[in-house]
Amino acid sequence: MSNFQKKVSVKNFVTSILRVLKMAFKAGPLYICINNVIAIIHGLLYGLITLAMQLFFESVIRCIQNKNGLNEAIFMAFVLFAVVILAHTVNGLNNFMGTSYFKKVVGALNQKINIKSSRIAPISYENPSLLDDINKATLGANNSLGLLFTVTTIFSYYTPYFLFMFIYLYRLNPFLSLSLVVIFIPVALSQFLRNLIFSKLEDEIAPIRRETNYYKTTLAEKETRTLGAFSFFENLYISSLNLFNKITWKVEKKSGLIELIMQIITLAGYLGVLYIFVSTLLQGKISVGAFAAIFFSMNIMFNTMDTIISKHIANLTRNMGTINNFLNFLDMPEIVDSQKAQDENLDINLKNVCFSYPNSKKNVLNDINLNIESGKTIAIVGENGSGKTTLVKLILGLYTPTSGNVTIGGLDTKNVSLKSLFKKSSAVFQNFQKYKMTLLENIMISEINSDDSEKMNDSLKKAGLSLDEKVFPQNYDTMLSREFDGVELSGGQWQRVAIARGLYRTHDLIILDEPTAAIDPLEEANLYKKFAEISKVKTAVIVTHRIGSARIADKIVVMDKGQICEIGTHDDLIDNCGKYSNMFLAQSKWYTK
Ligand code: ADP
Numbered sequence: 030m031s032n033f034q035k036k037v038s039v040k041n042f043v044t045s046i047l048r049v050l051k052m053a054f055k056a057g058p059l060y061i062c063i064n065n066v067i068a069i070i071h072g073l074l075y076g077l078i079t080l081a082m083q084l085f086f087e088s089v090i091r092c093i094q095n096k097n098g099l100n101e102a103i104f105m106a107f108v109l110f111a112v113v114i115l116a117h118t119v120n121g122l123n124n125f126m127g128t129s130y131f132k133k134v135v136g137a138l139n140q141k142i143n144i145k146s147s148r149i150a151p152i153s154y155e156n157p158s159l160l161d162d163i164n165k166a167t168l169g170a171n172n173s174l175g176l177l178f179t180v181t182t183i184f185s186y187y188t189p190y191f192l193f194m195f196i197y198l199y200r201l202n203p204f205l206s207l208s209l210v211v212i213f214i215p216v217a218l219s220q221f222l223r224n225l226i227f228s229k230l231e232d233e234i235a236p237i238r239r240e241t242n243y244y245k246t247t248l249a250e251k252e253t254r255t256l257g258a259f260s261f262f263e264n265l266y267i268s269s270l271n272l273f274n275k276i277t278w279k280v281e282k283k284s285g286l287i288e289l290i291m292q293i294i295t296l297a298g299y300l301g302v303l304y305i306f307v308s309t310l311l312q313g314k315i316s317v318g319a320f321a322a323i324f325f326s327m328n329i330m331f332n333t334m335d336t337i338i339s340k341h342i343a344n345l346t347r348n349m350g351t352i353n354n355f356l357n358f359l360d361m362p363e364i365v366d367s368q369k370a371q372d373e374n375l376d377i378n379l380k381n382v383c384f385s386y387p388n389s390k391k392n393v394l395n396d397i398n399l400n401i402e403s404g405k406t407i408a409i410v411g412e413n414g415s416g417k418t419t420l421v422k423l424i425l426g427l428y429t430p431t432s433g434n435v436t437i438g439g440l441d442t443k444n445v446s447l448k449s450l451f452k453k454s455s456a457v458f459q460n461f462q463k464y465k466m467t468l469l470e471n472i473m474i475s476e477i478n479s480d481d482s483e484k485m486n487d488s489l490k491k492a493g494l495s496l497d498e499k500v501f502p503q504n505y506d507t508m509l510s511r512e513f514d515g516v517e518l519s520g521g522q523w524q525r526v527a528i529a530r531g532l533y534r535t536h537d538l539i540i541l542d543e544p545t546a547a548i549d550p551l552e553e554a555n556l557y558k559k560f561a562e563i564s565k566v567k568t569a570v571i572v573t574h575r576i577g578s579a580r581i582a583d584k585i586v587v588m589d590k591g592q593i594c595e596i597g598t599h600d601d602l603i604d605n606c607g608k609y610s611n612m613f614l615a616q617s618k619w620y621t622k
Contacts, residue, residue: 045353046180049173056137060130061181067123068185074116075186076193079326081109087318123186131174138170141359148363151447152428156387161235162358169355172348179341187337194330201319202309205302209330232350234276241269288343299331366446375438375453375537375568377401377424382433384419393419395591397433401584403537406561406569408579410609411588417572418458420588421540424570426450456540457531463523465510468501471526475534484533491563492529493556494522520547528556539564542572550619554578576613585609 054061085105092102153159198205244266310320384394394416401407409417422428423435426442435442464471501507508515524544545553554577561581579585580599587595587609595607602609
């Protein structure tokens, strides 16, 4: 269980509600005020219906007894009709305002999650529980709408309604009004306790839900079918789904029992109030008209109270767990970056750098010392798992070392704002994105505010991508997705698009972390050669396991099991007769065409 989850049950119920309300208020202060005023009018009008009904019944009785007064009865019928129509009109207006306001709020809350996600240290994303936390927070943000609806409805609609009814009933017989309170309190309290159960359920069920969804998506994948692994994943999916259903069922049973107890209490209250109504009528303390009106309203009142308790408050307590997840996510620690990156002098220096991933004690990088002079090309070579990608993430400032220091232009990456660091750098990783957009958009996305066709052509050329009509029939406007009536590029073509995207972005530092696996070794070597020539004034870091591509670099760093085992130029390293030269010999056949 993550720290994030542990905090859930400790969260104060009222504080959470107030926090969400404050955010909702900020999303549209005028809206919330108007909406609440309308809701208050609606609540009062709803109560007024009972009074209008009493007056109508009494006028009808008078009309029957006196055989006259028909006009009065017709007038009262008209008043009753007008109050009912007005109440419904105000209700419609209230719903309409509410819908647009809620859309505004949900947008604002989700925006908060997006902003928060961008302020969390990138290394935290290596921890799978963070993705759970984000999903739970998003669910919580959406459920906050329910909370907002419940709270505003209870305070602005039900409270004026019940206040009206309380005073009305009190004037008829004090016991009638007291019974409303006596029924409401125990039922509301028992619902309040449910909050604990549902907050625990969410913690218990989130990992299983994630697992179930994962197996479900795996079932649909091509590879699963071609490997014949369908039944393997199907079994995993079924057992995880069974577990999911079992836990859900356990909690549903518990909540059902609580619901039943609440209903019994409400029913007892209903019978009690009915008894009081009938006895006050029989004792002649209320008129027949008043009895008829409150008897009619009694159902409405009980249904309304039942709706508040078993729907609104139940939903509120049920969702409180996820809403707390949302609030706890917003409270997660953010990156502290007080300094801005330097404009000049982008020398990168790694001193005694060690690094381990969260949830793992093993050092993936061990005592790395490296100096990358501004404007030079560095190649990082080594076998899979030797730590190349991790190293470039530290060079970029994306991750900070567990011990030791990484400085860029003399500033420690721990203290430098990531935004200001990334402003000057560009990176293309192995798992780059294949955006289902046009070629132009796929490249421009790296610098969304620039529309420079010359730079675009240049980037394409450097990435070795020609605007062949057969591949890109609509030139830059060719859609790169079959799904949207476009073309399907090969792996190698996609890699070149990704490289072009990286190059299009204005940068002083560029990192290419093996986005070239689908490109032939000789072609990759040519591409990097051309690339090194063009980016002479820029700092470039190339990650590759192909020696032929590394030889153009000013400095080659050879990684082995998280350490630098050799460092130097191609010629130095060949003379060394170490790991590099062995790799060079083993791979030489790749380059003899
Ligand atoms: P390379 O780029 O040379 O293939 P990596 O930097 O990707 O190497 O990985 C170095 C080591 O770090 C590997 O042993 C890998 O298993 C481990 N590693 C990579 N990512 C993570 C992660 N998110 N959590 C834990 N260990 C990781």
